[in-house]
Amino acid sequence: MNRQALEGYEKALGKEHPDTLTSVGNLASVLRDQGRYKEAEEINRRALEGRGKAMGKEHPDTLTSVNNLASVLGYQGKYEEAEEMNQRALEGREKALGEEHPSTLTSVSNLALVLQDQGKYKEAEQINRRALEGYKKALGKEHPDTLTSVDNLALVLGYQGKYEEAEQINRRALEGREKALGKEHPDTLTSVSNLALVLVYQGKYKEAEQINQRALEGIEKALGKEHPSTLTSVSNLALVLRD
Known part of the structure; x- marks a missing residue:
């Protein structure tokens, strides 16, 4: 079109x-x-x-x-x-x-x-917090753009080893996206994948495996088997199985 x-x-x-x-x-x-x-x-x-x-x-x-x-x-x-x-x-x-x-x-x-x-995680965290505060003020806590910002902040916290805070924020993003966009939306599945990643960092492998399986099945259905996001999900599942 x-x-x-x-x-x-x-x-x-x-x-x-x-x-x-x-x-x-x-x-x-x-x-x-x-x-x-x-x-x-x-x-x-x-x-x-x-x-x-x-x-x-x-x-x-x-x-x-x-x-x-x-x-x-x-x-x-x-x-x-x-x-x-x-x-x-x-x-x-x-x-x-x-x-x-x-x-x-x-x-x-x-x-x-x-x-x-x-790898500039501290600077990225500061800028993500600025974006998140701005989105909440301008668009509200449940807007998809706000929830994307929540997800981004959780990811950079995980990279810095702030796993408990990252998990809490990931769960917030996932819950909001499921409510706003549905369980099968690609953005929701991104939140699923990110939550699985931070669970791996904490050694919660069984839950991480289940969540990675959900992410992979959803992304394959939405985007196809050869999409880069699908292949990332395959890699993530392989990592948790290895661990």
């Missing part, structure tokens, strides 16, 4: 029209969600270049493209470039939208994730 929309926009409005570039960005997002990161990166770069030219580097839509490109770079392990892009998006959104705007908080969360991926 995105490809059909993009083709129509290009024909009717031209390749550089803002609506065409929105369609480009949408296609890149769905490719990213399927784990097709290289293709998503190429299309995100097209969207970013076009929006920068048409709207300027500081326009909110341009900064969205910066954020999206940073995300897909992070998924490919290109952490330094992803961090630079996230910093650019965050500074631009703080200036244009303010520090408490949900889009700004998305940039805060994304920066925390790429810092976490580089």
Whole structure:
């Protein structure tokens, strides 16, 4: 459907029209969600270049493209470039939208994730706490974006060995996502996987195995056997079986 929309926009409005570039960005997002990161990166770069030219580097839509490109770079392990892009998006959104705007908080969360991926856990924890407080204030405790922030904070706490707090927060995120999104939603299954991981860290292997099995079955059903998230779940289950 995105490809059909993009083709129509290009024909009717031209390749550089803002609506065409929105369609480009949408296609890149769905490719990213399927784990097709290289293709998503190429299309995100097209969207970013076009929006920068048409709207300027500081326009909110341009900064969205910066954020999206940073995300897909992070998924490919290109952490330094992803961090630079996230910093650019965050500074631009703080200036244009303010520090408490949900889009700004998305940039805060994304920066925390790429810092976490580089092992900068203390800094990532501080930034995650900022994002979480902002989301609770702006969107409420049960909003999906808030719960994503809860999950992110739990993950970085686990990496630092703060297992009991991480488990409590993971259970909160999982309960909220089950209620808001349902038990089979991919974001809910991410919370399931994260809870299993922190249980492993604490040596609670039997419960971790059961929860990993639930995560794997759900992710295979939702995303397919070859999706990167499915393969991560397979690896996680193998680790707990080994332990």
